[in-house]
Amino acid sequence: MRAASPLEGRLHPLGVVVLAWQWVRYALYGGAISGLASGNLAIVLPIVGIGVLVAAPLAFLAWKRFRYRVEGDRLVVERGVLVEQERIVPLDRIRGVDISAPLLHRALGIVQVSVDAAATGGGDSELTLIAVTREQAETLRKQVLHTAPGQTVFEGQPSREAPTIARVGYRTLALAGGTSTRWLLAPLVALAAFSNLVFRDESTIRRAAERGTELLPDSGLGIGIIILLVIIGAVGIAAAGSVIVDGDFRLMRDGDRLTAERGLLRRRSVSIDRGRISALEFLDTPLWRAVGLVNLRALVAGVGSGDGEARGRTNLLPAGDPYTVWRLAKSIDRRATTELTAHPSKARPRRLVRALVLPALGTLVVVALFEWLAAAALLLATALAIPLAFDRYRSLGHGLVNGRLTMRGGSLTRRHTIIDPGTVASYSISSTPFQRRVGLCTLTASMGRGAGSRSALDIGQGQAVAVLAAAEPQLLADFTTSSNRVSREA
């Protein structure tokens, strides 16, 4: 380990100015607005004056209370004006140290340091030394970054041609696109754009549209044909979209690095370190299940604030038949398994109630308003909700086999997630009074930033604890009681 050289510091005295400016700025905005509104610009001065009077002591206090030190293998920051706060960050958790100099800092000759500790949540999660000298910043960075792990998500081309381990053919992509609901929006957008052109009175288009309408038969059959054509068009556009976006998809493996390349027109490529994959996830919809397609994704704990795909979900295979996809998953994570244990049957009525309450209530309201057409539609929705509820129950499952935690749930979007417990940051078991009544609960595993969290809904309480105990074997002894039950508190 590194030598524990003491490093202590506080903010640069000019930090008072920076801190005060943060608050005075608002006074300035407020003053400017009221000055402009009242037409009397002289009002700006007293408002800013009051701002300075209030901000200066606060800034001084904030500056005085702010201290940081590297103590052994951790960074400790003390701060706070009213609320006193002390934050301890183990050095090996720090992902990056960002030194920046915004305009005011540059004018004052100081810098600002942001420490990215990969802990997120809430606005105050960011750790910033708002004003230090450049030397201080560099010293801190050197000391802190000693143990920071390297980059894990790369964008751009892979270093050399790596062997391809999976590809997706155009036929599969077209089928996947045509049966995906995601693309149904595209024809709607096209229609909206078209009608916009017509109504903007572009004469050529308008004439074409009018002639088009004249050609159409004015009967039920005609309307049927139009609807059919629109549907065929939508499916066609969807299939084409999928082919263009994901065309010539290849997944390549270079040692522990997986690179996914896709796109017919604009080629995109994302690489991930296999060790960074928190979970593999199979995704499908009822339509995809019917045609035998499934999508494979990796949930990756992202680093820093990369954007889009690189941050969290990475497509490992846009679509493929379950067997191929399953084999691919197995080749990425040898311990992956699809074994699932069903959830207690008491979860079934809960799915039914959940699915039916809203449409049923809606139907009642609409009937009370004598809106028969709407009532019929809602009744249909209610009827459709029943098989959906059963399917939602059927898809529920969990398991802990081969040291992998699996969870499945959902129907319209069914997710089957295979989680590496080693990447789970925290577990929680929660239960509502309704769940407790029937001995159920929800087990949630939160993975690193970007990878998100996944829940096993309505898992049996005993099942949840058993899974937890198997995932983190030591927890069993530590947190559970199987024989002698802890007595209730008085």
Next chain:
Amino acid sequence: MVVHDATGPSLREPANQLDEKVIQLWTVQSLIATAVPAIIVTLIAGGIALRSGGLWHLLWIAPAVLILGGVVGAILVPKFLYRFYRWEVTEIGMFVRDGWLFRTWTIVPHARIQTVDTSSGPIQRSFGLATVEVRTAAGEGVAIPGLSEDLVGQLTEDLAAKSGRGDGS
């Protein structure tokens, strides 16, 4: 209070309760939280009632209900929350159970802890209490809201020392 069913093992209760003073702290905090809307509603309702008279005097019910509910809630709810909040730090992780109707057991293995925060506001300090919050890479923090100040130093020291262990990704 123990999660169990006939077949499986059950989660036991975390060993420790919060400092008892946290009940008073929460009472004071929720009284303050009630006071602001109560004053606003009283002013509005009172203003209308006094100006318009007659049946408008019924408007006084609104602030009365708000204040009564706020006070009763401020006295009763903290007692419930206190009873149902338990925590423990073991060799393996931090273990917290909270909630009364909606109950949650949270387990954070030490190896996954990213930061340990201690904070205390002015009201908290006047009760000699502080909050210790642990954050993980997943962003979900676990906070122990009412700990006596002497316990806090020891606990953060303990947590920080343990959080260094294991692989932390």
